[in-house]
Amino acid sequence: MDILKFFGANMKTSKILEFLRFYGINAIEEYERLKTAKIGLIVNPIAGMGGRVGLKGTDNKYELALKLGAKPVAPRRAVEFLKCLIKGVEIYTYPKYMGEYEAIEAGFKPNVLGEIGDRTTAEDTKKAARDLVKIVDLIVFVGGDGTARDICEVVGDKIPVIGVPAGVKMYSAVFALNPRVCAKIVNEFVRGKTSLELREVMDADESLINKKISIKLFGYLKVPVISNLVQRVKRMSSGNLDGLVINFLRIYDKNRVYVFGPGGTTYQIVKALGLEKTLLGVDIVYEGRLIVKDAKESDILKVIDEYGDVTIVVTPIGGQGFVFGRGNLQISPEVLKRIKKENILIVSTTDKLNGLDCLRVDVDDANEILEGEVKVLTEVGFVKFKIKADF
Amino acid sequence: MKIFLSDEEIPKMWYNILPDLPEKLPVPRDRDGNPAKPEDLEVVFAKELIRQEFSEERWIRIPEEVREIYRLWRPTPLFRARRLENYLRTPAKIYYKFESISPAGSHKPNTAVAQAYYNMKEGVERLTTETGAGQWGSALAFACSMFGLEATIYMVKVSYMQKPFRRILMELWGAKVFPSPSENTSFGREILKKDPENPGSLGIAISEAIEDAVTHENTKYTLGSVLNHVLLHQTVIGLEAKKQLEVLDEYPDLIVGCIGGGSSFSGLFWPFYYDKVHGKAEKDVEFLAVEPTACPTITKGVYTYDHGDTARLTPLLRMHTLGHDFVPPPIHAGGLRYHGMAPTLCLLANHGIVKAKAYNQVEVFDAASIFVKTEGHLPAPEPAHAIKAVIDEALKCRETGESKTILFLLCGHGHFDMKAYQDYLDGKLIPYEYPEEEVRKSIERLKSMYPWIS
Numbered sequence: 001m002d003i004l005k006f007f008g009a010n011m012k013t014s015k016i017l018e019f020l021r022f023y024g025i026n027a028i029e030e031y032e033r034l035k036t037a038k039i040g041l042i043v044n045p046i047a048g049m050g051g052r053v054g055l056k057g058t059d060n061k062y063e064l065a066l067k068l069g070a071k072p073v074a075p076r077r078a079v080e081f082l083k084c085l086i087k088g089v090e091i092y093t094y095p096k097y098m099g100e101y102e103a104i105e106a107g108f109k110p111n112v113l114g115e116i117g118d119r120t121t122a123e124d125t126k127k128a129a130r131d132l133v134k135i136v137d138l139i140v141f142v143g144g145d146g147t148a149r150d151i152c153e154v155v156g157d158k159i160p161v162i163g164v165p166a167g168v169k170m171y172s173a174v175f176a177l178n179p180r181v182c183a184k185i186v187n188e189f190v191r192g193k194t195s196l197e198l199r200e201v202m203d204a205d206e207s208l209i210n211k212k213i214s215i216k217l218f219g220y221l222k223v224p225v226i227s228n229l230v231q232r233v234k235r236m237s238s239g240n241l242d243g244l245v246i247n248f249l250r251i252y253d254k255n256r257v258y259v260f261g262p263g264g265t266t267y268q269i270v271k272a273l274g275l276e277k278t279l280l281g282v283d284i285v286y287e288g289r290l291i292v293k294d295a296k297e298s299d300i301l302k303v304i305d306e307y308g309d310v311t312i313v314v315t316p317i318g319g320q321g322f323v324f325g326r327g328n329l330q331i332s333p334e335v336l337k338r339i340k341k342e343n344i345l346i347v348s349t350t351d352k353l354n355g356l357d358c359l360r361v362d363v364d365d366a367n368e369i370l371e372g373e374v375k376v377l378t379e380v381g382f383v384k385f386k387i388k389a390d391f
Numbered sequence: 392m393k394i395f396l397s398d399e400e401i402p403k404m405w406y407n408i409l410p411d412l413p414e415k416l417p418v419p420r421d422r423d424g425n426p427a428k429p430e431d432l433e434v435v436f437a438k439e440l441i442r443q444e445f446s447e448e449r450w451i452r453i454p455e456e457v458r459e460i461y462r463l464w465r466p467t468p469l470f471r472a473r474r475l476e477n478y479l480r481t482p483a484k485i486y487y488k489f490e491s492i493s494p495a496g497s498h499k500p501n502t503a504v505a506q507a508y509y510n511m512k513e514g515v516e517r518l519t520t521e522t523g524a525g526q527w528g529s530a531l532a533f534a535c536s537m538f539g540l541e542a543t544i545y546m547v548k549v550s551y552m553q554k555p556f557r558r559i560l561m562e563l564w565g566a567k568v569f570p571s572p573s574e575n576t577s578f579g580r581e582i583l584k585k586d587p588e589n590p591g592s593l594g595i596a597i598s599e600a601i602e603d604a605v606t607h608e609n610t611k612y613t614l615g616s617v618l619n620h621v622l623l624h625q626t627v628i629g630l631e632a633k634k635q636l637e638v639l640d641e642y643p644d645l646i647v648g649c650i651g652g653g654s655s656f657s658g659l660f661w662p663f664y665y666d667k668v669h670g671k672a673e674k675d676v677e678f679l680a681v682e683p684t685a686c687p688t689i690t691k692g693v694y695t696y697d698h699g700d701t702a703r704l705t706p707l708l709r710m711h712t713l714g715h716d717f718v719p720p721p722i723h724a725g726g727l728r729y730h731g732m733a734p735t736l737c738l739l740a741n742h743g744i745v746k747a748k749a750y751n752q753v754e755v756f757d758a759a760s761i762f763v764k765t766e767g768h769l770p771a772p773e774p775a776h777a778i779k780a781v782i783d784e785a786l787k788c789r790e791t792g793e794s795k796t797i798l799f800l801l802c803g804h805g806h807f808d809m810k811a812y813q814d815y816l817d818g819k820l821i822p823y824e825y826p827e828e829e830v831r832k833s834i835e836r837l838k839s840m841y842p843w844i845s
């Protein structure tokens with residue numbers, strides 16, 4: 001840093017500001033931070049691709065995801081983030097779709113480091129983190145839990161890190177609620193207005209997914225936060241699940257098609273129907289039978305084509321409140337656009353609801369259909385709650 | 392019951408605590424570790440104010456011209472809060488010094504008038520300063536209008552847009568108010584170029600006000616808190632209060648005030664500290680500073696060396712710190728999340744001479760609401776912190792049966808803080824607590840960088 005140089009003819013101002021530091025007044029720091037803020041950007045271009053095609057993560061499953069018709073998610077989200085960022089910051093990133101292309105598209109002139117091959121791997125993420133940690137003030141990554149793990153392994157709490165949510169699984173507490181909110185937080189970081197918290201990096205053990213959710217604490221990242229604009233770690237919910245299941249059975253119509261989203265709550269409901277559902281997958285039930293297990297986006301669309309009217313049953317993610325856009329990307333904007341809002345049934349225990357200020361969705365152009373007041377089925381009956389998409 | 396003094400009883404001297412501190416205050420140093428030279432400071436501060444800043448004189452004469460302006464509202468009354476005492480059913484006697492009746496509505500003009508006067512005497516024509524919500528800015532605007540000086544106020548942009556009433560008040564006194572960052576300074580222009588949406592901050596406004604003063608003839612800069620000369624100008628509060636209590640044959644057992652930068656509370660308690668140090672105190676008076684739990688600098692901070700910037704180039708300073716990477720949450724008592732703190736107050740707290748307590752804003756507004764309903768006067772959210780501590784002490788007295796004499800400072804009214812009260816009535820206030828764990832981590836990081844820190 002060279003404040004004195006910046007001030008040039010203005011050495012005197014600098015001296016006064018230095019004097020005031022003695023009294024705890026730090027005026028220079030804010031300017032200095034804004035002047036030189038260096039933001040590292042790591043996009044994991046394949047993150048999130050597995051979501052709509054029913055994979056629980058895209059690590060090592062890129063080929064499969066492609067084969068199943070997956071399209072890139074992260075680059076689009078990265079551009080959305082970058083477009084809302086203060087133009088004065090310097091971007092340091094890795095080549096091509098790991099950040100370079102996105103930064104250029106958003107109007108930045110990025111400093112591009114390193115080299116990558118045609119297909120990116122976890123190693124590339126780590127390599128990028130290793131290079132960036134020496135240069136930048138903050139790393140922004142675009143990806144999911146897997147990307148967070150790779151970065152955590154290299155960066156630890158050396159410099160602040162924040163995630164733009166773009167993955168399939170996002171149990172970690174290091175993600176902003178959406179790309180725009182992430183830009184808001186980074187802008188405030190640059191202005192010196194965030195505080196830093198050590199936040200959990202979590203990851204679900206993919207090999208065990210269909211038997212039992214095993215979410216492990218992997219480590220911590222130092223995350224800039226503005227009160228509740230960074231999603232908290234997913235809370236394992238408890239509460240009066242039996243009462244909720246009974247209330248669901250009261251309104252259950254055997255002759256309808258039900259699409260059940262992931263989670264422990266829906267798992268218990270389906271179990272009460274005498275069926276074994278996947279914990280982290282989307283499953284479709286009709287006439288007391290599990291007609292599709294671990295459904296992809298295309299399966300759901302097919303069922304809608306075939307049966308017309310279907311009910312989607314989802315439960316909010318504990319502590320975060322997401323009902324769509326996290327952990328159930330198979331229920332895509334296209335699916336949601338073809339469902340009547342009254343055919344979306346949100347189920348939750350009151351305990352889980354009490355920990356939330358609102359329900360959240362993050363499903364691109366389907367957001368507006370979902371926003372507003374909804375009725376949530378709980379163990380005490382229906383309660384009114386708000387769905388928000390703009391944080 | 393209230394005690395008034397005559398105009399003649401406005402103090403003739405300010406009290407300066409520096410010669411009576413338990414240890415010498417460390418000298419401000421520049422980035423190379425050299426002590427600050429007064430001539431460097433003369434660029435922006437009036438010579439007399441710099442002299443007072445480092446003065447070891449115990450008593451400093453108040454110019455007659457300043458006393459003349461003080462007369463517009465001083466001496467301020469001392470109230471006994473009988474109705475509050477009755478409501479609390481406490482045997483404690485509660486007195487408060489009432490600074491809300493100044494033209495700007497707070498204690499701030501006590502130093503603004505003095506600073507404007509000395510600058511005028513030295514031929515300065517224009518004063519610059521920064522202001523957040525406008526408390527200090529309006530005090531300076533008022534003071535400048537009294538001595539025919541121009542005032543240029545850099546007001547944090549977000550407040551400028553959202554809190555127009557104090558801005559209008561400043562403009563009525565003739566001040567020019569700019570939203571900061573502004574196009575007036577290279578500092579502001581540079582920031583706007585990089586970040587046109589920047590909502591501004593006190594730090595940026597300070598930088599702009601200083602740059603404006605440095606780059607213009609006959610222009611100086613003023614600061615409304617933390618500096619020694621500012622604190623000593625405030626001692627008119629405590630000196631008057633002492634006289635008023637004497638009339639009643641009373642002496643406080645406990646003195647309470649809120650702290651942001653520390654100037655109002657210092658103004659109240661310093662004269663009683665003088666008594667204590669010189670064996671003149673009738674009782675072993677205690678001093679209690681009250682701060683918000685959202686920014687608990689003294690209660691949870693650590694008295695250690697901190698460096699001012701993330702690049703760690705500033706010479707280390709010894710003061711209470713929550714770690715330099717702490718940013719307090721946005722509470723309504725804006726004056727108490729000031730990022731500076733008077734070094735004298737840190738030192739006295741470290742010696743155990745000043746005790747500190749922290750309260751969250753919900754309990755503070757509860758206390759303010761009791762006060763409004765009993766005493767009628769609407770306190771600003773800042774002194775409502777002191778009121779909360781006083782109520783707690785008074786309730787303790789009810790349990791023990793002690794008849795303590797408590798003196799506190801109502802340093803300003805809350806007429807411009809209606810949004811805060813509205814949020815309180817609507818149940819929208821959040822009782823922020825700053826987790827001790829975070830302070831510990833921040834200090835650990837500091838220690839790992841500077842292993843010699845104790």
